[in-house]
Amino acid sequence: MEQLNDIPGLHGFRFGGHGGRLGTLFHARGDDWVELALPYAPELVGDPASGVMASGPIVALVDMATSLAIWIKRGGFVPHATLDLRVDHLRPARVGHTVIGRGECYRLTRSISFVRGQAHDGDPADPLAHVAGTYMNLDAPA
Amino acid sequence: MMLPPYADLLGLTIERGDDDAPVLLMPFGNDVVGRPGFLHGGAIAGLLEMAAIAALQEALESEGAGRIKPINVTVDFMRGGRDKPTRAAGVVRRLGTRIANVEASAWQDHRSRPIAGARMNYLVERG
Numbered sequence: 001m002e003q004l005n006d007i008p009g010l011h012g013f014r015f016g017g018h019g020g021r022l023g024t025l026f027h028a029r030g031d032d033w034v035e036l037a038l039p040y041a042p043e044l045v046g047d048p049a050s051g052v053m054a055s056g057p058i059v060a061l062v063d064m065a066t067s068l069a070i071w072i073k074r075g076g077f078v079p080h081a082t083l084d085l086r087v088d089h090l091r092p093a094r095v096g097h098t099v100i101g102r103g104e105c106y107r108l109t110r111s112i113s114f115v116r117g118q119a120h121d122g123d124p125a126d127p128l129a130h131v132a133g134t135y136m137n138l139d140a141p142a
Numbered sequence: 143m144m145l146p147p148y149a150d151l152l153g154l155t156i157e158r159g160d161d162d163a164p165v166l167l168m169p170f171g172n173d174v175v176g177r178p179g180f181l182h183g184g185a186i187a188g189l190l191e192m193a194a195i196a197a198l199q200e201a202l203e204s205e206g207a208g209r210i211k212p213i214n215v216t217v218d219f220m221r222g223g224r225d226k227p228t229r230a231a232g233v234v235r236r237l238g239t240r241i242a243n244v245e246a247s248a249w250q251d252h253r254s255r256p257i258a259g260a261r262m263n264y265l266v267e268r269g
Contacts, residue, residue, distance in 0.1 A: 017175030018182035021151065045147045046191070047209075054148035055212045056191045060184020082183045086216040 009077025034068040065103030066115035085133035097121035181223025190260040197232030208268040
């Protein structure tokens with residue numbers, strides 16, 4: 001997508017594989033953050049009785065958003081692996097609403113990238129999830 | 143046992159382990175790929191969530207059913223998920239009147255070599 005073409009290693013980046021299957025879209029970015037959009041779809045439902053989206057797609061969304069935020073802050077793509085990711089579900093996502101997942105990289109070391117984020121479904125002041133996680137930089141010297 | 147629509151997106155099927163507890167099987171395929179040749183962390187997290195729900199639903203059914211809502215999840219990624227089938231199972235550590243503490247782990251080659259694990263807290267609303 002052209003919004004990431006200026007980031008070394010991300011030219012021509014697109015959401016393939018699982019990210020593409022979920023229907024992930026680019027939304028916005030800054031120097032150390034990225035927002036992605038996940039349109040509501042019946043196949044993402046985790047609770048058929050209410051139609052509420054499962055936790056998994058939201059975890060996947062913020063995993064991708066925080067990864068991209070790290071690459072932007074590091075100044076280019078580096079291979080990395082998610083060490084851990086914690087998601088607090090503050091409230092259910094509203095049925096039929098697109099979920100916006102925001103990932104921010106707030107600290108880089110040679111080996112570890114620290115991230116946090118939120119997800120909302122229309123009003124950033126009324127988040128539905130809070131996120132915290134760490135990634136290991138696989139290019140760092142041992 | 144009925145799994146939600148999101149489990150179909152991941153391609154999950156239910157097996158029964160030696161102890162008759164549900165084990166979820168996720169085949170490798172383009173729908174669950176991250177970087178080429180490896181599982182997407184989100185797909186692994188989704189599989190772990192479904193394994194936790196399967197274990198919790200089964201435990202709840204033996205006590206007269208109820209609805210559950212996720213409060214939080216913490217996922218540890220321990221090994222890269224390669225291009226082969228992945229299995230996952232959940233264990234209900236505590237089932238209280240209002241809160242359930244559940245753990246889940248996912249593995250490929252052997253259950254003793256997990257590729258990822260998760261801890262979840264669920265809100266339980268009994269019927």
